[in-house]
Amino acid sequence: MEKTAEAATTLLAAQPAISKDALFEHLLGHRKLTRKVIEAFPEDKLFTHNLGGMRTFSKMVAELISIAGPSLRGMVTGVWEELNEEIDFGGSKETMLKHWDEATEEINLYWPQLPESRFTESIVAFGLYEGTIYSTILYFIDNEIHHRSQGYVYLRSLGIEPPAFWDR
Amino acid sequence: MEKTAEAATTLLAAQPAISKDALFEHLLGHRKLTRKVIEAFPEDKLFTHNLGGMRTFSKMVAELISIAGPSLRGMVTGVWEELNEEIDFGGSKETMLKHWDEATEEINLYWPQLPESRFTESIVAFGLYEGTIYSTILYFIDNEIHHRSQGYVYLRSLGIEPPAFWDR
Numbered sequence: 001m002e003k004t005a006e007a008a009t010t011l012l013a014a015q016p017a018i019s020k021d022a023l024f025e026h027l028l029g030h031r032k033l034t035r036k037v038i039e040a041f042p043e044d045k046l047f048t049h050n051l052g053g054m055r056t057f058s059k060m061v062a063e064l065i066s067i068a069g070p071s072l073r074g075m076v077t078g079v080w081e082e083l084n085e086e087i088d089f090g091g092s093k094e095t096m097l098k099h100w101d102e103a104t105e106e107i108n109l110y111w112p113q114l115p116e117s118r119f120t121e122s123i124v125a126f127g128l129y130e131g132t133i134y135s136t137i138l139y140f141i142d143n144e145i146h147h148r149s150q151g152y153v154y155l156r157s158l159g160i161e162p163p164a165f166w167d168r
Numbered sequence: 169m170e171k172t173a174e175a176a177t178t179l180l181a182a183q184p185a186i187s188k189d190a191l192f193e194h195l196l197g198h199r200k201l202t203r204k205v206i207e208a209f210p211e212d213k214l215f216t217h218n219l220g221g222m223r224t225f226s227k228m229v230a231e232l233i234s235i236a237g238p239s240l241r242g243m244v245t246g247v248w249e250e251l252n253e254e255i256d257f258g259g260s261k262e263t264m265l266k267h268w269d270e271a272t273e274e275i276n277l278y279w280p281q282l283p284e285s286r287f288t289e290s291i292v293a294f295g296l297y298e299g300t301i302y303s304t305i306l307y308f309i310d311n312e313i314h315h316r317s318q319g320y321v322y323l324r325s326l327g328i329e330p331p332a333f334w335d336r
Binding site: 016017018019020022023026030051052053054116119120134135138139142143145146147148149150152153155156157158159165166 | 184198317
């Protein structure tokens with residue numbers, strides 16, 4: 001009886017602020033929105049337009065693609081490949097979206113293989129970035145929001161209305 | 169004995185992907201970085217500079233201040249005031265930072281009063297936005313990252329190097 005009460009207390013304390021399922025929905029919602037931002041660009045502007053000496057949106061998308069899928073794969077397999085941001089889209093929006101969707105598929109494949117109990121585990125992502133599984137996932141979502149938002153400014157500066165931020 | 173085993177199983181399932189404490193650290197880290205971005209602007213440019221017909225960074229900061237503290241207060245007290253984005257900084261960066269710090273103090277005050285067990289509870293933030301406590305918190309953090317990133321582009325377009333994204 002005492003043990004049960006103790007377990008119940010611990011259970012209450014461990015009530016998740018954010019569960020694995022909730023984080024997954026959050027992640028996928030952001031990926032959907034970023035996909036819409038890619039779609040909103042005129043094809044050539046993905047590869048040519050920039051502001052303030054910053055990278056084109058295609059370079060930022062390549063960075064995002066290089067991180068998300070390979071991060072999940074690394075977390076599940078424990079094998080981290082070198083971060084490779086050089087993705088050749090051949091100047092094509094369709095090819096970029098294909099790479100984007102393949103990354104989403106990879107996330108869908110590996111996510112169920114990552115038990116919730118591992119989220120607080122320490123890792124060194126890509127052999128370089130120390131953190132936990134959850135902090136690494138939050139970081140790459142943040143990084144996606146950050147660069148996508150730069151895409152919003154690029155779109156606005158081209159006179160194009162970007163997708164609504166809340167429309168995931 | 170059976171009850172204990174059952175509780176232990178439930179406990180394992182409820183292992184938090186992201187705990188309340190972890191989310192708090194995440195939130196405060198973002199607030200620190202946004203504060204640095206405000207500081208990086210030349211005072212006048214906060215109130216005058218924009219790109220693509222977008223708002224000045226001061227208007228975005230006013231929005232962020234109007235959301236974060238009042239959201240926490242609303243979650244804890246159950247009383248939601250109307251969203252008020254009209255904050256008069258009087259053209260002063262120092263006043264803006266003062267408002268920013270007061271919002272952080274309000275978050276620090278209310279956060280401990282929000283039990284982790286309530287994070288999945290349904291709320292209607294500001295009487296308008298349906299969600300849960302955790303989804304509302306994630307949403308306003310996302311919104312902060314989104315607008316801060318627009319501030320990054322504004323800074324770059326002014327020839328100013330923004331603070332590093334990872335430096336919280």
